[in-house]
Amino acid sequence: MTVLPIRDDIFRLWVYLSASPLFALSATLGAYLLALALARRLNNHPLVNPVAITIMLLATGISLVGEDYQRYFEGAQFVHFLLGPATVAFAVPMAAMWSRMRRIRLALAVGLIGGGAAGAASAVLTAWALGASHETLLALIPKSVTTPIAMGITEQIGGPPSLTAVFCILTGVVGAVAGPSLLDNFGVHRPAVRGFALGTAAHGIGTARAFQEHPEAGAFAGLALGIHGLVAAMLIPLIVALWLKLV
Amino acid sequence: MLEGLLALLVFQLIGEGFAHLLHLPIPGPVLGLLGLFAVLRARPHWIERLRPTAEMLHGHLALLFVPAGVGVVMFLPRLRAEWLPIVVALLVSTSVGLVVTAWVAHRLAPEPASQPEDES
Numbered sequence: 001m002t003v004l005p006i007r008d009d010i011f012r013l014w015v016y017l018s019a020s021p022l023f024a025l026s027a028t029l030g031a032y033l034l035a036l037a038l039a040r041r042l043n044n045h046p047l048v049n050p051v052a053i054t055i056m057l058l059a060t061g062i063s064l065v066g067e068d069y070q071r072y073f074e075g076a077q078f079v080h081f082l083l084g085p086a087t088v089a090f091a092v093p094m095a096a097m098w099s100r101m102r103r104i105r106l107a108l109a110v111g112l113i114g115g116g117a118a119g120a121a122s123a124v125l126t127a128w129a130l131g132a133s134h135e136t137l138l139a140l141i142p143k144s145v146t147t148p149i150a151m152g153i154t155e156q157i158g159g160p161p162s163l164t165a166v167f168c169i170l171t172g173v174v175g176a177v178a179g180p181s182l183l184d185n186f187g188v189h190r191p192a193v194r195g196f197a198l199g200t201a202a203h204g205i206g207t208a209r210a211f212q213e214h215p216e217a218g219a220f221a222g223l224a225l226g227i228h229g230l231v232a233a234m235l236i237p238l239i240v241a242l243w244l245k246l247v
Numbered sequence: 248m249l250e251g252l253l254a255l256l257v258f259q260l261i262g263e264g265f266a267h268l269l270h271l272p273i274p275g276p277v278l279g280l281l282g283l284f285a286v287l288r289a290r291p292h293w294i295e296r297l298r299p300t301a302e303m304l305h306g307h308l309a310l311l312f313v314p315a316g317v318g319v320v321m322f323l324p325r326l327r328a329e330w331l332p333i334v335v336a337l338l339v340s341t342s343v344g345l346v347v348t349a350w351v352a353h354r355l356a357p358e359p360a361s362q363p364e365d366e367s
Contacts, residue, residue: 032310051309055316062320069321076314083311085255085304087276088262088283092301095287096294104356111352119344123336130332136325140336144344147315152274162318163325167337169316174341182342188349193356197349201341208309222305224348226280233273 024075031057044212046180051205052173083148086204090226093219101192101223108196108224115200116228119144120236135160142236143167144175146203149229156237168203175202176209191217199224251300258283 017023035053042048062072073080101108123140132140138159142150147168151161175198183194195217198206203225211218262279265271271278287294304311319326326333 028310028313032307032313051312051316054310054313055319058313058317059320062317069318072317073314076317079311080314082304083315084259084276084279085252086308086311087274088255088259088279089297089301089304091258091280091283091287092294092297093305094280094284095291096298098288104352107352107355107357110355111348111350114351115344115346115348118347119340122343123340126339127332127336130335132329132332132336136329136333140333140340143337144341147312149274149277163322165315166319166322166326167333169312169319170333170337171341172312174337175345178338178342179345182346183349186346186350186353188353190353190356193349193352196352197345200348201345204308204312207305211305211308218305226277226284229277230273230281233277 019071021075021078024072025078027058027061027072028054028076028079031061046177046209049173049176049205049209051169051208052177055169087146087148087226087229090222093222094226097219097223101220104192108193108220109227111193111196112200112224112228112231115197116144116232119201120232135163138240139163139167141240142232143171144201144203144228145232145236146225146229149233150203153233153236157240169205172202172205175206179206179209180213192220195220196224200228203228248299248303251297254283254297255279255300255304 032050032054035050035057038053039045039048039050058072062069120141120143123143124137127137127140138157139154139161141157141159142153142164144150145153145168147165150164150168154161154164179198179202180194183189183197188194188197191214194213195207195210198210198217199221200206202209207218207221207225210221258279259276260279261282262277263275265278266273266275287297
C-alpha cells in the first residue's frame with residue numbers, strides 16, 4: 001500500500017525530468033565523458049572510438065528506459081546546435097594553415113577531388129550492385145561530407161536527410177577506426193597528409209581522430225573537411241541532376 | 248572566448264541569411280565559414296583572437312555528433328533490411344576515399360622542407 005505512492009512520485013519526477021533538456025544533456029555529457037575515459041585508458045586506440053561508444057551507450061540506455069529518440073533529441077539539440085558554429089570555426093585553422101600549405105596546396109586539392117569522387121562513386125556502385133533501395137543510394141552519396149552539409153545536400157537531391165546523418169556518423173567511425181592502420185599500410189606518415197585524408201574521407205569524426213594523433217594532422221583534417229564540404233555542396237547536386245536527366 | 252563565440256554565431260547568421268535569401272544550395276554555416284575565412288585572410292591578427300573558441304569547439308568535436316548519431320535507433324529496421332549493401336558500401340567507399348586522397352596527396356606533395364616555422 002505504501003509502495004504505490006512512492007512509485008507514483010518517482011514516475012512523476014521521471015516525466016518531469018525527461019520533459020526538460022536536463023536529462024538528455026546530462027546523459028549525453030555523461031556518456032561522452034565515460035567513453036573518453038575508456039578511450040584514454042586504452043591509449044586512444046583507433047578501435048576504441050569515443051563517438052561510437054557514446055552513441056552505443058545512449059542508444060542502449062534510451063531503449064532500456066523506453067525514452068523515444070524525438071524526445072531525447074529535443075533535449076540534446078543544444079549540443080547538436082553547436083555543429084553550426086563549429087563548422088564556421090573551421091575558418092580559423094584553415095586561415096592559419098593557408099600560407100604554410102602553399103607548397104602542397106595542389107597535391108592536396110587533387111587528392112581531395114580524387115578521393116572525394118572515388119569515395120562517393122564507390123559507395124553508390126557497391127550499394128547499387130548489392131541491391132540497395134533508391135533512397136539508400138541517394139542518402140549514401142554525400143556520406144563522407146561533414147554531417148550538417150551532407151544533410152543539406154541530401155535534401156537538395158531528394159533523399160532522406162536523417163538517413164544521411166546516420167551514414168555520415170557510421171562513415172566517420174569507419175574512417176577513424178580503420179584509417180590509421182590503412183594509412184600506415186600505404187606508407188603515409190606525414191601528419192599533414194594523414195590528417196587531410198582523414199578529414200576528406202571521414203569528416204568531423206576523422207578530424208577528431210586526427211587531433212588525437214597530432215595537432216597538425218587535426219588542423220589539416222579540419223581544412224579538408226571544410227573544403228570537401230564546400231566542393232561537395234556545389235558539385236553533388238549538379239552532378240546528380242545531370243545524371244538523373246541522362247538516365 | 249565570448250567574443251569568439253559571438254563572431255562565429257554572427258557569421259553563421261549571415262551565412263544562413265544569404266543561403267535563404269538567394270536560395271543557394273549551400274548550407275548557411277558553410278557560407279559563414281567562407282565569409283570568416285575571407286575576413287581572416289584580410290585581417291590575420293583576428294586568427295589569434297578566435298583561436299581559443301575554435302579550439303574549444305574542435306577539441307570536443309566528437310561530442311557534437313552524438314545527438315544526430317543516436318538517431319541510428321530510428322533507422323534500425325532499414326539498416327536491418329539493407330544491412331549488406333550498407334555495410335559493404337560504407338567499408339569499401341570510406342577506405343577507397345581515404346586511401347585515394349592520402350596516396351595522391353602523398354605522391355604529388357614535395358618533401359617537407361626541414362621543419363618550417365612549426366607553430367600551430
